[in-house]
Amino acid sequence: MDILEKIQKDGLVFDGAMGSILISKGIAGGEASELWNLKHPDIIREIHKAYYDAGSDVATTNTFGASAIKLKKMGVTQSVEDVNRTGVRIARSVCGKNQYVAGDMGALGDMLEPMGPVSFDEAVDCFAQQAGFLEDEGVDVFLIETIFDVNIAFAAIKAVRSVSGKPIFCSLTFKETKKGFFTIFGNNPKDSMKSLVDAGATAVGANCSMGSRTMIDLAGEIKRSVNVPVIIMPNAGMPKIKEDTAVFYPEDEFFFADSIKKIKTLGVEIVGGCCGTTPEYIKKIKEII
Secondary structure, three states: HHHHHHHHHOEOOOOOEEEEEHHHHHOOOOOOHHHHHHHHHHHHHHHHHHHHHHHOOOOEEEOOOOOOOHHHOOOOOOOOHHHHHHHHHHHOOOOOOEEEEEEEEOOOOOOOOOOOOEEEHHHHHHHHHHHHHHHHOOOOOOEEEEOOOOHHHHHHHHHHHHHHHOOOEEEEEEEEEEEEOOOOOOOHHHHHHHHHHHHOOOEEEOOOOOOOOHHHHHHHHHHHHEEEOOEOOOOOOOOEOOOEEEEEEEHHHHHHHHHHHHHHHHOOEEOOOOOOOHHHHHHHHHOOO
16 A cells, blocks of 8 residues: 555554664764765665564655755765665665655755755755655655754755655654744744645654653644644654763653654654664554554
């Protein structure tokens, strides 16, 4: 069945973090994680396979920051095309029956005008180039995630729609304030989610920037705001520093999965993990839900 039929029938479980796992694998500070598609494809493949084996319905390609603008900013000289195409091929190589591959897009590396140097049209062109490679390699869905400026999301959605008719899941990052949840640009969940749907997103939601308990309240707001599937992927708590250097996330897989269960009871169709989560978290989610 296609991915939208799967959502309607059973819901959907995404995978968890990539970046925080690569840190544990020894990625250097300041190194583009997407470059590991070319340098260490075996490690990326192992991570995808571990998530599938744990029960993930979807593997997210290691292409989050693989836009030309972001890769250039990170000092990557290798081909943007090679990084993106290889990212999809690695995930597809371990994708089984009734499993899916999501083409990940997000980090642009700079803000849009007038806050930054990138025009809206430049962002669209940049994302369209990346989306074209992901589309050519046969992703099942596009995941536009960890977006703090809704205008960047609009640019990415427009770009994907210029090259593909496949589903687009779009996820913003929010902060909890005394007045409620807002992006750093002041967008509230209700208005921003509706605007993403109007722009062409198939499913909308939130990821990163907060732990799973806080995400429960945000998930409820988002679910009440739209009539399309909702995607929620929290962190395993907020990162903390241990012994001056090591970063750890305080929520274990039992705590996290319990929160996801509560999020599912709100009617949220698509769940997964963000920073600090591992295949063990996905396995526990599958056991509980």
